[in-house]
Amino acid sequence: MKTLLGDPNMTKKLMEVEKDSISDATLRKLKKYTENPKFIPDEVGKISKPCRPLCAWLKALDHYSQVLRNVEPKKLKLVELERELNGLQLDQRQLQQQLGQSERELAELQARYEACVCRRQQLDGGIKRATARLQRCTRLTTVLADEDSRWSAKIKTLMNEAESVYGECTLGGVAVAYLGALSGAHRDQLLQSVVGILVTSGVVTPAKYDLMETLSTAEARDTWEAADLYRDPACFLQAALVLSAVRRPLVLDPDYMCVRWLTRLHEEQGGLQVLHAGDEDLLTKVLSAAHARRPILVLHTPTHLTYNLRKLLEVPSHVQLSDGTLQEVVLVLVTGSATPTLPPELCVYVTRVSFALPPLVLEERLLNDVLKMEREDLYEQRASLTASIMRDQKALEAVDDTILKKLTQASTALLDNEELLAAFYEAKVWGPGLG
Incomplete structure (x- = not known):
């Protein structure tokens, strides 16, 4: 140790x-x-x-x-x-x-x-859509089975109208400018001469030309009829010539039928300013009515060019209102003479339009009056049938226009567009009744 x-x-x-x-x-x-x-x-x-x-x-x-x-x-x-x-x-x-x-x-x-x-x-939805489309297709095929001929005829008519639109407008302009004062037969004869000139010049013209259809629409004619204008192609044509004139219209109205028609036509738009060619301060009254946005009708227009008439014809086509807007001066001259002799210096200012009733129109009106007195039931039945046919034709045209509009604006397939199919079905309802 x-x-x-x-x-x-x-x-x-x-x-x-x-x-x-x-x-x-x-x-x-x-x-x-x-x-x-x-x-x-x-x-x-x-x-x-x-x-x-x-x-x-x-x-x-x-x-x-x-x-x-x-x-x-x-x-x-x-x-x-x-x-x-x-x-x-x-x-x-x-x-x-x-x-x-x-x-x-x-x-x-x-x-x-x-x-x-x-x-x-998706497949289920596709099956449902395909089934619905098949059903719609079957129904649409059935609905449109007899529409092909009507639509083909209408397409052909529209194509012909499109090709002849220049010739049709030319004939309308000639009639408005120069043929308003002529009788129907003389007017047709001169239009045929114009058609020959146009055809020689290579301008396509309508095979069956209707001046009334060129210068007016069905809606306008209905409005005129509601304003107490007799429903006759000759009367409608006279009214269209009055309203289409570029120069001041001078209406030859021995029966004052144009005066009554224009008065009724403008009742709801503030009324027509009716003046006399012999009124004092005529020019001032015309300008006052124009500033008030009222059409002017001058009665007892002289058939020679006076100082007051020259001043009246020199009224501008538009006047400026207080708010700065331009207002068209609607001025219609009326004379009670059926066949006046107008000097050349007056003709360059006006467009003459004869508003005298043709003999055939007078005969038809007389027959209607007799029928109304003797068999009022037949008269009313005829009027009802005529009105019904017109309504159906307008309805069918409206349906066709609706179909074309919806086809133009359609963003979906035809069989998926319920509104368009409904329009087709409606056309089917109207079509057979008018066929």
Whole structure:
């Protein structure tokens, strides 16, 4: 012991002891001392103070060895558990990878399922639309089976009208400018001469020319009839010539039928300003009526060019109102003479229009009056049938116009356009009754 305590490297040697590799035999030898009740640092310190720390070190070494013997299996168990844990973690990562792959596959399958459901819905919708279209097509085929001839004829008519529009407008202009005062037969004869000139010049003209249709519309003629104008092509033509004249119209109106018609025609628009050619301050009255936006009718117009008539004819076609807008001056001259002799200096200012009733119109009016007195029921039945036919014709024209408009504006397929199909069905309702 003294040799050990006297060794200067004792502390170093104690620190270099491999405490984890002490054999069981060494520990059994050490037990002989550490199990001695008196082998404690305090007791040993009473005998030898240098041996006191050595005793404490031996006691600690023995305790460490015992603890090490108890902990070693646990360490081995810990290593084994860690090995198992690493294996489990590896398995977990593999399972997580498999789970992620499965989730991706599931998401893909879900997307495919949703796409299939959407596709099925589209197909169902397509089937429904196709079924509805088939039904509409069947119905439309049935509805339009007999419309082909009518529409083909109408297309042919429209094409002919389009080709002859220049000739038709030329004939209308000639009639308005020069033929208003002539009788119907004389007017037709001169128009045929003009047609010959146009054909020779290479201008296409209508095969059957109707001057009344050129100068007026059905709506305008209905308005004129409502204003007490007799429903006759000759009367309608006379009215159209009056309203279409570029120069001031001079109406030859021995029966004052034009005066009554124009008065009724302008009742709802503020009324017609009726003046006499012999009125004082005639020009002032005409300009006042023009500024009041009222048409002017001058009665008893002289058939020679007087000073007042010249001033009247020099009234501009438009006057400027107080608000700065231009107002057209509607001026109609009327004379009671049926066949006046007009000097050339007056003819250059006016467009003559004869408003005398032709003999055939007078005969028809007389027959109507007789029929109304003798058989009022037949007269009313005839009037009702005539009005019904006209209404049906207008309705059919309106339906055709609606169809053309909707076809032009249609943004969807024909079989998907309910409004257009309804127009076709309506045409079918009207068509047979007028065929």
